[in-house]
Amino acid sequence: MNPxxxxxxxxxxxxxxxxxxxxxxxxxSLFGPFMIGFMFSQIASQQKGAQEIKVPVVGRxxxxxxxxxxxxxxxxxxxxxxxxxxxxVRDRKADFVLVIDKEFAENFRDSRPAHVDVVSDVTxxxxxxxxxxxxxxxxxxxxxxxxxxxxxxxxxxxxxxxLKIEQIEVATAQQRAAMIFNFIPMFLVLALFxxxxxxxSDSTAGERERGSLEPLLIIPIPRWRLVAGKWLAASxxxxxxxxxxxxxxxxxxxxxxLEELGIRNHVGLSxxxxxxxxxxxxxxxxxxxxxxxxxxxxxFKEAQNYLGMLVLLPTLPGVIxxxxxxxxxxxxxxxxxxxxxxxxxxxxxxxxxxxxxxxAATFVAxxxxxxxxxxxxxxxxxxxxxxxx
Amino acid sequence: MIHxxxxxxxxxxxxxxxxxxxxxxxxxxxxxxGPNGAGKxxxxxxxxxxxxxxxxKVEIDGIDVAQRPMAAQAxxxxxxxxxxxxxxxxxxxxxRYYGNLHGLQGAELESRIDKxxxxxxxxxxxxxxxAGFSHGERTKVAxxxxxxxxxxxxxxxxxxxxxxxxxxxxxxxxxxxxxxEGRCVVFSSHIMQEVSALCDRIVVIAHGRVVAEGAADxxxxxxxxxxxxxxxxxxxxxxxxxx
Numbered sequence: 214m215n216p217x218x219x220x221x222x223x224x225x226x227x228x229x230x231x232x233x234x235x236x237x238x239x240x241x242s243l244f245g246p247f248m249i250g251f252m253f254s255q256i257a258s259q260q261k262g263a264q265e266i267k268v269p270v271v272g273r274x275x276x277x278x279x280x281x282x283x284x285x286x287x288x289x290x291x292x293x294x295x296x297x298x299x300x301x302v303r304d305r306k307a308d309f310v311l312v313i314d315k316e317f318a319e320n321f322r323d324s325r326p327a328h329v330d331v332v333s334d335v336t337x338x339x340x341x342x343x344x345x346x347x348x349x350x351x352x353x354x355x356x357x358x359x360x361x362x363x364x365x366x367x368x369x370x371x372x373x374x375x376l377k378i379e380q381i382e383v384a385t386a387q388q389r390a391a392m393i394f395n396f397i398p399m400f401l402v403l404a405l406f407x408x409x410x411x412x413x414s415d416s417t418a419g420e421r422e423r424g425s426l427e428p429l430l431i432i433p434i435p436r437w438r439l440v441a442g443k444w445l446a447a448s449x450x451x452x453x454x455x456x457x458x459x460x461x462x463x464x465x466x467x468x469x470x471l472e473e474l475g476i477r478n479h480v481g482l483s484x485x486x487x488x489x490x491x492x493x494x495x496x497x498x499x500x501x502x503x504x505x506x507x508x509x510x511x512x513f514k515e516a517q518n519y520l521g522m523l524v525l526l527p528t529l530p531g532v533i534x535x536x537x538x539x540x541x542x543x544x545x546x547x548x549x550x551x552x553x554x555x556x557x558x559x560x561x562x563x564x565x566x567x568x569x570x571x572x573a574a575t576f577v578a579x580x581x582x583x584x585x586x587x588x589x590x591x592x593x594x595x596x597x598x599x600x601x602x
Numbered sequence: 603m604i605h606x607x608x609x610x611x612x613x614x615x616x617x618x619x620x621x622x623x624x625x626x627x628x629x630x631x632x633x634x635x636g637p638n639g640a641g642k643x644x645x646x647x648x649x650x651x652x653x654x655x656x657x658x659k660v661e662i663d664g665i666d667v668a669q670r671p672m673a674a675q676a677x678x679x680x681x682x683x684x685x686x687x688x689x690x691x692x693x694x695x696x697x698r699y700y701g702n703l704h705g706l707q708g709a710e711l712e713s714r715i716d717k718x719x720x721x722x723x724x725x726x727x728x729x730x731x732x733a734g735f736s737h738g739e740r741t742k743v744a745x746x747x748x749x750x751x752x753x754x755x756x757x758x759x760x761x762x763x764x765x766x767x768x769x770x771x772x773x774x775x776x777x778x779x780x781x782x783e784g785r786c787v788v789f790s791s792h793i794m795q796e797v798s799a800l801c802d803r804i805v806v807i808a809h810g811r812v813v814a815e816g817a818a819d820x821x822x823x824x825x826x827x828x829x830x831x832x833x834x835x836x837x838x839x840x841x842x843x844x845x
Contacts, residue, residue, distance in 0.1 A: 219702040223691075230690040230731075424686030428748065431650050431680045432703045433672035596653055 216434045220442025221449070224416050228450060234411045241407045242454045245400025246461035252393045253469050266343045269294035272313035276329075278321065279313070282354050289350070298332045308340035309333040309347065324362055397462055398557035401455055401492050402527040402550055405499045408454025409447035410520050413503035416443040417589075418516035426599060437590045440504070444586055447500035455496060459488065484560050490571050491556035494578030498549050499527075501585035508592040530554050546570035547577040603628050603786050604755055608658035609648050611641075618644040620810035623658070626788045626803070628754070631781050633801035634790040637838055641810040642790040643683050646759050649788075650680045662755055676704075679753035681761055685744035689733035693724060693743045696732065697750050704751035711750075718746040721776060738769030745776065756780055758789035762796055774800060798830050808838040 229235060271294035273280045283289050295301035298310035314320075314328035321327040329351065333344045360370035420426045429439065463480060503520050510516035530551045541555040546566065552574045556566045592598045604626040611619040619641040626632035634642045647653040649660050651671040660667040662674040687696060694715060701711040719728050722742045727735065732743060741761065749756065758777070762770045777800055780787050791797050797804055798818055806814040806821070814821055814837045818830055825833040 214702060214707060216703055219699070223699050227688055227690050423688070424684035425688060427652065427682045428680065428685050428744070430652060431675055431682070432700065433675035434703055599652060
């Protein structure tokens with residue numbers, strides 16, 4: 214058997230017997246998808262609560278103006294209220310009830326405060342956002358009508374507005390949801406870093422620490438083959454972890470009602486293949502980088518510390534793009550990590566990255582991985598690295 | 603057969619090996635004897651090709667190690683100073699891994715493994731993971747791993763260091779067995795008794811130089827002493843710390 218495969222197989226066998234590392238890898242791969250699922254469902258539930266409310270009204274015949282105004286607001290549906298509003302709310306048969314006073318019309322006509330009751334239960338968490346929507350609608354009706362009345366009397370309605378409060382929420386729900394898509398490439402790249410970490414450090418710094426490197430290097434095999442075998446094993450584990458993350462993410466996405474958030478789920482088989490084409494090259498780079506860095510560490514622990522810092526690297530562009538949504542530009546594509554972010558967000562948004570971008574990204578990744586492996590091979594041949602303790 | 607000529611190695615300002623030459627013939631056991639820090643391990647590392655000598659050259663079965671390191675390494679089996687194992691692999695997997703890397707596989711490899719299991723009495727531990735093995739068991743696994751490709755030349759760096767009596771005996775028997783098969787065995791030690799009990803030829807190294815070479819009687823004659831220990835102390839100089 215080819216020595217590269219022999220080495221790779223040994224490193225896999227060795228790594229997969231380390232139960233703790235295996236569990237860490239498994240849980241690490243699932244963390245991202247579940248975060249994404251959680252964030253989506255948060256937005257979805259907020260969205261739902263605010264958008265659609267059914268308002269049970271008792272005495273709608275007394276206030277046709279108010280009822281008509283309410284029906285004109287988006288997402289509001291007026292239904293007939295229960296006979297006994299208070300017990301209906303107390304028994305949770307209704308979330309809340311709007312009760313209009315019999316003398317509403319009369320008071321309204323004479324510009325006296327017209328009475329309405331909002332019957333609600335403050336201990337009911339789930340209805341709170343709906344009640345507050347209703348209250349703000351009633352306030353809006355009140356101030357609109359008040360302004361009209363002042364104008365009719367020749368007074369500028371501005372005088373009663375002491376404060377002018379405006380809530381500026383720039384992100385629509387759709388934008389916020391789309392932003393979560395930006396996390397997907399981050400978690401995929403993160404999985405590539407965490408997945409190969411154990412093998413990359415154990416097969417280099419760990420091998421040195423145990424003193425198993427010296428006898429291994431006496432076997433007449435070109436050093437680059439040893440390095441390549443170790444890299445192959447680490448890369449395989451990294452890609453496995455990424456594949457797990459991607460699979461679970463896709464399952465989570467398919468379970469979510471993205472359409473309700475105004476997002477179309479574009480992911481089909483061709484998108485999955487495109488995502489893989491965009492991300493897999495990075496799986497060649499990350500273990501090579503980790504092995505190169507681990508060569509400088511004297512112990513497995515020391516290597517893990519370095520690699521822990523290295524893991525922050527792929528989250529950096531992720532954090533930046535989440536806070537300052539970068540517009541994807543062609544120059545980003547070949548840059549490792551950044552390119553994966555750009556291409557995956559494009560693919561999830563329903564676009565197809567140009568074949569040139571994919572080829573360039575792959576080319577650059579192979580180049581960097583190859584360069585790092587050559588450097589790692591040099592280090593493996595250095596007397597200081599082999600015997601330095 | 604191993605020829606080392608005028609080996610020299612310097613690390614920074616420290617001269618670890620100044621001038622070491624020796625020959626180790628086939629069918630004999632050659633002992634490198636010297637106090638700690640005399641340059642034995644460094645000399646051996648040059649012989650098995652992991653350190654580049656600052657001067658001098660090594661030939662293994664006529665192959666120049668500096669020029670064709672891999673051809674030379676194919677003809678040697680080495681138990682280095684530190685021979686780490688992989689805690690999660692079984693003893694058999696260790697030997698098989700090295701066998702595979704030497705290009706052996708299948709039934710031939712397994713029968714060779716079984717041979718070493720027999721010689722080194724590994725029957726009870728061969729299928730167990732090595733985590734928790736005693737020092738003696740680890741050394742035996744490392745030996746089997748180093749010898750699986752049946753090398754003609756065998757280099758053992760302090761093989762009995764820290765072993766209990768039983769394991770030491772097993773290693774000595776192995777060395778005699780290898781000699782009987784006509785192999786060239788070189789082993790280093792700082793223990794006088796070890797060397798005198800096993801070696802056909804003794805190379806005394808002190809302060810990075812070969813200070814004497816020959817059979818035990820030759821060394822006695824050379825120094826005019828009656829015991830090997832006195833001879834060794836006389837040869838290794840006032841700084842000698844071997845016993």
